[in-house]
Amino acid sequence: MTTTTATTATRPAARVVDAVKVYGGGDTAVRALDGVTVSFPAGRFTAIMGPSGSGKSTLMHCAAGLDTLTSGTARIGDTDLGGLDDRRLTLLRRDRVGFVFQAYNLVPTLTVAENIRLPLDLAGGRGDQEWIDALIDVVGLRDRLHHRPAELSGGQQQRVAVARAFAGRPDVVFADEPTGNLDSRSGEEVLGLLGRAVRRTRRTVVMVTHDPVAAAHADEVVFLADGRLVDRMESPTADRVLDRMKAFEVPS
C-alpha cells in the first residue's frame, strides 16, 4: 500500500480499493460495483459521473460509510470503514463526513440555525462558533436563521444543507445530486457554494451528478459505467463532459 509514503498534500481524503458491491444473490444478483479503485484527493472537488445504473450512487454510499462493500476496502483518511461497527461508523459520519442530499433532507421541525448545528448538537460539542458564523455568511442565510425549512425556497433549503454538511469541519463532504431538485439558477448558486468551500477552506467535496454543467464546477470528473471506473478528466468543462458522456450511449 502506498498510503504510508503519501505526503500530506496529496493524501486522499477518501479512497476505495477493489470495491465490489453485489445486491441480491443467485440468478438475480446485481453487481453494482465491479472492482472500482479510486481516491478522492484532499482539498479537491471531485465529481462522479455516469449513466443511470452505472453505480455512481452506490460508490458514494460505500465511500461515505452509509453502505458496506461486498469486498474491497473503503477508507476515510486512514480509517478502514470495513472494520467499524455501526456505532463507530455513525460517529465517523458525524465527526468526519458531511452530506448533501438531492431532497435537501432538513428536519422540518428545526429552524435553519438548528439544522445547521444538528451534527454538532448530536455530538454534544459546542463546535467552532466562528466557523459556523463564517459558514452562515458564505451561504448567505443570516436573515433566515430562525425560519423553518418549509418557509424557504428549494435553493435556500439546499444552501442550509450545504452549511450543515460543512458545520463540523468534516474531512470530506459527499453530495448526492445536490442540484437535482433545483432550477438552474439555484443550482448554480449551490455549486458555486461547494466550489468556494473547497477552494477557500481547503475542504474536500465528492459529488455525484448526471448533469455535465454541474460536473464542470469540479476540479476533476471520474466516469463510471457498469460498475467500473472508465475515465478521469481534469479541469472539466460542460462541453467536454457532455461529449464524454455521449460516448457511453454508443455501445463500445
Add this chain to the structure above:
Amino acid sequence: MNAAVRLSVSSLRAHRRRFAGTFLAVFLGVAFLAGTLVMGDTLRAGFDSMFGKAAGGTDAVVRSADAITTPGESQGVRQPVATGLVRTVEKVPGVAAAAPNIQGAGQLVGANGDPIGGQGPPTLAGNWITDPQLNPYRLAEGRAPRKSGEVVVNRGTAEKGGLKIGDTTTLRTPDPVRVTIVGLATFAGEDGMAQVTFTGMTAADAEKYLTARPGEAASIQVRAGPGVSQRELVDRLSPALPQGVEAITGQESAEENNEMISSQFLDIFTLFLLVFSGVALLVATFSIHNTFAIVVAQRTRENALLRALGASRRQVTATTLVEATAVAVTASLAGLAGGIGIAAGLQALFPAIGFPFPEGDLVVKGLSLALPLAVGIVVCLGSALLPAVRAGRTAPLAALRETAVDTSGASRLRAVTGTGLIALALALTLAGVLVSPSVWLAGSGAALALVAFVVLGPVASTTAVRILGSPLTRLRGVTGALARQGALRSPKRTAATASALMIGVAVVSLFTVFGASLKATMDQTVSRSFAGDVAVSAPSFGAGGSGLSPRLAGAVQELPEVNTAVGLGRGVAEVDGEGRALTVTDPAALERTFDLGRVDGSLRGLGTDGLAITEKEAARQHLTTGEKAQLTFTDGRKETFTVRAVYGQSELAGDYVITRAAWAPHRTQDSDTLVAVTFKDGVSPDAGKTAVEKTAARYGNPEVQTRDEYAQSSAGGIDMMLTLVYALLALAVVIALLGIANTLTLAIHERTRELGLLRAVGQTRSQLRAMVRWESVLVAAFGTAGGLSLGAFLGWVLVRASDGSSDSDFAFAVPPAQLAVVALVGLAAGALAGLRPARRAARLDVLRAIATE
C-alpha cells in the same frame, strides 16, 4: 370479489402489524365485557341452584309477615314466630312434617384459636333439624347432636378450622359457648353452602343461645304430604295461622333469598365490572380512532391514485370500513373466547382467595355473547368512520404531492367549543355541588367536563407539551429537543393518543381522591365523636361475624383501670312508617365515651319509655324535647316514647338511642357491635389496653384498638376497594399503552426519511432510541397531567355531591403521595410504550430512509 374488499384484504395482509394494536384494544375490551356478563350469569345461576337446594325439601315456610327495613339495607329484620306454632301447622291436612328453624349468628373458633370465616359470607348457627328432607344438610360422618353442647358442623368449616369429630371448641353466639363436634355435614353433596359456615345444635341449645326467649324460631319449615303442591299447601296453611304470620312456598323463599343476594351484592358487583369495561372500551375507542386516522393519512397517496384511476369516494371509504369491519369481527370473536376464559379463570380463582361464590358450570347466555360482539363491532366501526370518510375525500391530485403529516393545529372552532363546554361543565357541576345539591346535576357536569377535556386536547397539547418538554431540552440536549418537536408535530394526534391515557388516569385519580376523602372522613368521624381510649370490636365484613358478647361491656367495666365501658348494640323500629336503626346502649355512659355535640335535655334516665335523637332526625320528624314519638317494633307492637334529649352529632352513636331495658322485650339475638372504653385518670394507655385485652380474651377474643387503630380499621375496607379498582383499571391503562405504542410506530413509519437523515448526519442508534422514548414519555406526561387534574376535579365533585346528598359530613382530601405514584406510573407507562417503537426505529436502514423515490 368486490374491488373495495379486495383492496382491504391486501392492505390488511400487508399491514398486519399496524392493526395489531387495534385488534388488541378491541379484544381486551370485548373480553372484559363478555367475561363480566358470563360471570354475572354464572354466579346468579350458582346462587339460584344453591338456594334451590337449600329449600329443596321445604314446601312452605311459615314466618312473621312484617319485616322492618332500615335505609341502606335490603334485607329486613323479621320477628321470630312461636315454636308452639309447629303443632298447629302439623294438624293442617296435607302437612307431612314441620320443624322450627332457629337461626342466628354463630362463629366457630378454629383449632388455632382464630375464628373461622367472617369475611363476607354469613357465619350461621341453628338447630339441627331432624327431618332429613327439611334439613338441607346431610350427615356425612358422625351423628346428630343429642345433648346440650354437641354440634354438627359442615365439613368445609371443619376443614378450614382444622377441627374433627370429638374436638371441643368455642362457638361465639356471641357469648362463648363450649361445644363438642359430634358430626360433619354436607350440603347438596358439597362440603358446604358455598363459603357459609354452619353449626347445628340441639333445638334446646339453639333456643337458649340464639334467641332472646325460649320458644321462638326464625321460621317454621313445612313439608307437604304426597300429592299436595306447594301452592295448595300454602293455601291450606294460611287460614290456620294467627295474625301477623304468613306462609310462602319453598320456591318463593328460595327466590327471595336469591333476589336478596342479587340486589345486595351481585347487581352491584356486575355493575361495577361493567363500568370498568365501559372505561376500557372508551379508552379503546381513542386508540382505534387514532390508528385508522394515521393509516388513512399514510395512505393518502395510494387513495389519491385510486381516485385518479376512477375509484369513487364511496369505494375508497368502503375500503377503509371493510378493513375496520374485518378487524372488529375477528377481534370481537376472539374477545368472546377470551371473555369466557376470563370468567372460567375467575370462577376458579375466587374460591381460592376466599370469595363466597357457589360452584357450577359456566352459564353462557346468548345476550352475554351478542352484546359484547355488537359493542366491539360498533366501537371499532364508529372509531374508523371519520377516518374512512376522510379517506374518501382525498383529492386525486394528492397523488402528485409529497405525503405530508397532518400538522394542522387546533381550529378556532374547536377552541371555542371546548371553552364553552368547560364553562358549561363547571357551571353545571358547581350548581349541582354548591347551589342546590344534586348528584345528577353534578354527574352530568362531570361527564361534560370529560368531553370538554377531549375536545380541548389538541388546543392544549401544544402548550402543554412545550411546557412539559422544556426541562427535557435542557436535560437531554438535542435528543430532548427533537423528542419534544416530535410530540409537537401533530397536535391532534398527540392529543388523541394522550386522551386514551388521560381517561384511564382520570378514573384512577378519581378513585384515589375519593378513597382518600372517605378515609379522611372516617378519621374525622372517629376523632371527632369517639372520646374513649380504646374500642373493642369484632372484626367482620359483610354478613359474617357474630358481634360482641353483651356481657363484655359489664366485665370490662369491672376492671380497676376502667372508668367507663359502654356497649353499643343495634336494633330496628319503625318511626312514622319508616325503618330506623336504633342504638341500644346505656345512654348515660354513652355521653362519657362519645362526643355527642350539643345536648338539649338529658341522656340520664331515659328509662323504658325514653328516647334520645339527633338534631337532624328531630328536624325531619318535627320532634323536640318532651314530645312523644310512636315506635313500631318487629313484633308488631307499637310503643310510645318520649324524646328526653336531642344531641348534635350522630356519627358512631347513631340517630336514635334507647336503653337496653326498653329494647329487651323486642330483641332477638343479643349482641353488641362495639364496646367503647375510657380509662381512669393516671392509667397509661398500654396498661389499660392490656387489661382490656385480657378480659376480652374470655369473650371470644375480639380486637381491642386504640383510637387511631380504630379509625384506621374503619377505613380498611376502602383500601381493599381501591386495590380492586386499581387492578381493574390496569386494563384501561394497558389499552392506552397499546394506543401510544401503535401511534408512535406509525408516526415513525411516517418519518422514516427524517430519521434516516438524522442517522446519516451522525445520530447514534441509542440517541435515536432515546429520542423516540422521550417522545413517548412526553405524550404520556400530557395525558397523565390532564388525567390527574380531571380526576382530582371529578373526585372533588363526587365528594361534594356525596356530602350534599347524605347526612354525614364528607371531608375532601387530596393524597399527594398516591397521586405522585399515579403520575409516575403514567410516565413509566409512556417509557414502556416507547420501547418497541424505539427499537424498531433504531433498526431502520439509513440508506433506504434517505433514498429518493
